[in-house]
């Protein structure tokens with residue numbers, strides 16, 4: 001009996017705004033399209049039977065018509081080769097009246113199927129002796145595979161879900177959940193998961209279950225490369241699941257303790273060595289105490305280094321202000337009192353507000369230290 005080859009992707013987030021990248025957001029939006037095109041290339045060169053997209057292909061249920069046109073073009077390339085594309089609407093591109101999955105642009109292609117039911121529903125690909133089970137996101141917050149068992153009718157049984165994997169004590173609530181127990185009892189040969197943007201193996205019992213991660217990084221994290229999964233199923237053999245890197249950029253957060261670095265010149269050298277025009281780097285500095293650091297011109301450092309990266313952001317971590325640092329500047333001094341007030345402010349803020357407070361703190365501290 002012939003085996004089955006699948007390419008598994010999810011969380012492409014086409015059209016994502018990338019506001020945190022400032023003027024480079026548009027370039028990263030274009031990169032997502034280029035990376036998706038690479039995924040389609042890979043589906044063709046790897047001669048897969050089907051491309052599985054386990055949710056959040058688009059960043060929104062109402063993407064720009066031009067973007068939908070690009071995706072129709074890409075899926076046409078697969079369609080003309082007889083390669084199937086199976087799509088589960090996700091949380092970002094959820095099924096909505098008049099939304100992208102109702103307009104018909106995508107589903108007019110012969111080899112494209114969109115799962116529109118809000119419970120696991122099989123779609124049979126007769127020529128491949130394959131049943132694919134999938135669903136659109138519902139918001140019941142329950143284990144969506146509870147009691148589910150794929151029927152033995154077809155030779156191959158594959159599932160697609162955009163859901164969080166339940167980890168007792170850690171992950172227990174989300175719109176869609178799936179439990180270890182229900183995955184183990186699903187009778188599927190492979191479960192393609194989406195929703196978490198980092199690749200991971202969540203196989204249970206005899207059921208291989210994987211998050212493929214985003215093909216192109218979306219958020220600043222540990223600098224993982226974007227990838228897709230090539231899944232090969234053969235009669236009587238365990239599934240072969242192989243990560244294939246397709247991402248172009250990396251996004252990384254770095255915490256640096258200035259006291260360990262030594263001096264501003266050494267900090268410059270440290271960051272200079274990391275220069276990479278495809279790297280988004282957020283550096284959080286802490287422990288910059290002493291005159292050397294207080295007098296350094298952070299804006300100039302950032303301006304000097306930024307062109308060597310795709311995007312660079314330097315910020316002072318409020319967590320870096322230790323009790324000891326505060327001790328170094330007694331409360332009755334201007335700096336000491338400023339640090340105490342600023343720290344209280346930063347504790348009350350989060351997100352963009354926190355970044356603004358951190359910037360004010362950084363400038364204020366440099367200013368005061370420069371005068372002392």
Ligand SMILES: [Mn+2]
Pocket residue numbers: 011013055056090092195196197
């Ligand atoms: Mn997502």
